[in-house]
Amino acid sequence: MTDRALPKTPVIYQIYPRSFRDTTGNGIGDLDGIILGLDHAASLGADAVWMSPFYPSPWADGGYDITDHMSIHPALGTMHDFDRLVARAHDLGLKVIIDQVFNHTSTEAPWFKLSVAGDPRYSDYYLWADPKPDGTPPNNWLSQFGPPAWTWNHKRQQYYFHNFTADQPSLNLRNEDVQAELRTIMQFWRDRGVDGFRIDAVTSLLCDPEFRDNPVASPDVRDKVSGDNFVPYTRQDHVHDILPGDGIAFVANLRDWAGDDAFLIGEVTSGNQSVELSCRLTTEGRMNAAYSTDLPESGCTAESYADILTRAPDPDRIGWWLSSHDQPRHAGKAGDGSAHDAKFLALLLAVSPGPVLIYQGEELGLTQPDLPRAAVTDPLDLLYWPDGPGREGARVPIPWEEGGNRGFTTGTPWLPMTWPEGVSTAVQHIDEGSILRFYRAAFAFRRDGLGPVELQDWSRDGDVIRLHYPKAAVVLNFGKDPVPIDTRPDFASGPVETNLPGRTAAVWLNSD
Structure with a gap:
């Protein structure tokens, strides 16, 4: 198998x-x-x-x-x-x-159309809520894109919830x-x-x-x-x-x-x-x-x-x-x-x-x-x-x-x-x-080459991150200035001599 x-x-x-x-x-x-x-x-x-x-x-x-x-x-x-x-x-x-x-699904999905129609099986497939007495949405929730997260459906006379666009009604996953x-x-x-x-x-x-x-x-x-x-x-x-x-x-x-x-x-x-x-x-x-x-x-x-x-x-x-x-x-x-x-x-x-x-x-x-x-x-x-x-x-x-x-x-x-x-x-x-x-x-x-990707330790010094794995040591130089190093790395993202240049990553493998 x-x-x-x-x-x-x-x-x-x-x-x-x-x-x-x-x-x-x-x-x-x-x-x-x-x-x-x-x-x-x-x-x-x-x-x-x-x-x-x-x-x-x-x-x-x-x-x-x-x-x-x-x-x-x-x-x-x-x-x-x-x-x-x-x-x-x-x-x-x-x-x-x-x-x-x-x-969510699309508003064009059969489930949603049946839910709008009040089909007993699908009526509760989505998150529907009654308006407040003044007709406004049931709460202050906003969609992740910014507009209100509730859209009125005149057929059900209720609002439906959507985390994203009004074309994407949220499913009722508690159902x-x-x-x-x-x-x-x-x-x-x-x-x-x-x-x-x-x-x-x-x-x-x-x-x-x-x-x-x-x-x-x-x-x-x-x-x-x-x-x-x-x-x-x-x-x-x-x-x-x-x-x-x-x-x-x-x-x-x-x-x-x-x-x-x-x-x-x-x-x-x-x-x-x-x-x-x-x-x-x-x-x-x-x-x-x-x-x-x-x-x-x-x-x-x-x-x-x-x-x-x-x-x-x-x-x-x-x-x-x-x-x-x-x-x-x-x-x-x-x-x-x-x-x-x-x-x-x-x-x-x-x-x-x-x-x-x-x-x-x-x-x-x-x-x-x-x-x-x-x-x-x-x-x-x-x-x-x-x-x-x-x-x-x-x-x-x-x-x-x-x-x-x-x-x-x-x-x-x-x-x-x-x-x-x-x-x-x-x-x-x-x-x-x-x-x-x-x-x-x-x-x-x-x-x-890297060996087990199991982080044992790490440190940060300004724009420099150091990672330690069981068989390797890594230096990530996010900054623009070079960083002193003792030996040339076994693998690097660019040319390395006596210093690790800015915006360069390098790996040293353990000798054992």
């Missing part, structure tokens, strides 16, 4: 299906395109690929508004294509992780029938060979059943709440609308539904106490790992890196990452866009003490592209245009070749591709000094 369990601290390559590779010429990436690119993921030393939603969806929020959790969007392929994808991944030694979006549906969904994909799940917005799965108002956030809490401070959501301390007292224990259900050998990693969007919650969500019988937005939103500084290590009693259960489909590309945010800086950040991830998430294209050193407003479809970017987070820019299809539409499609890509020359996979594959070649080397070193 094939071992379906992932390593404790795997390297996971995230694929955003619409932007990975198109094989039909319709300008939208598809499952066959992912199959073509699995060798690329394997060449990076990945243990698994994580695929963002490929389910039927109106794409009102990037595919995270799902109408059917057990089917394939027709623009992306068929279930047969999915089965071939899983088989090919397993042949390459890659595990398959897929998104599970259990917080046992809803729980049974989610169990069926997980078992369906497990039976098709899926090895694990990324749990979208895991901190939003439950809310206070009494719908009590959130208190005002203190300045300290406001700075920690996920999102830019100009978003009204950051003005509340979210103690009632996300992860109430029984929310942590609820995660044990996910483990039960997925099976003991499934790898579960959750997205923590709480902001306040994010690292502490991540660790509580990953104790025995819950998830394997969780990740928050602390590092990418901070710009990845020595201070923010040390803050995570300080707050995490078990940092090997924290997912380490810098870019995703929801965050602007880090090469130009946490770095200066140069190859030197991209390699520093690559090795920083490769030597971090927990699961590592690589987002498609970061291995090419891609920086955030500028998009015209007319091309943008993301609701959060449009809401605060041009000051939104830049989620759509991170979803611009990646360049496989030079010229034309860069080997992504023979048609017109769904987002304009204006990548500079020379950044494609084809070019970087043959350039020994490329960022792509360095990513491959860095994660091969993590697998074959």
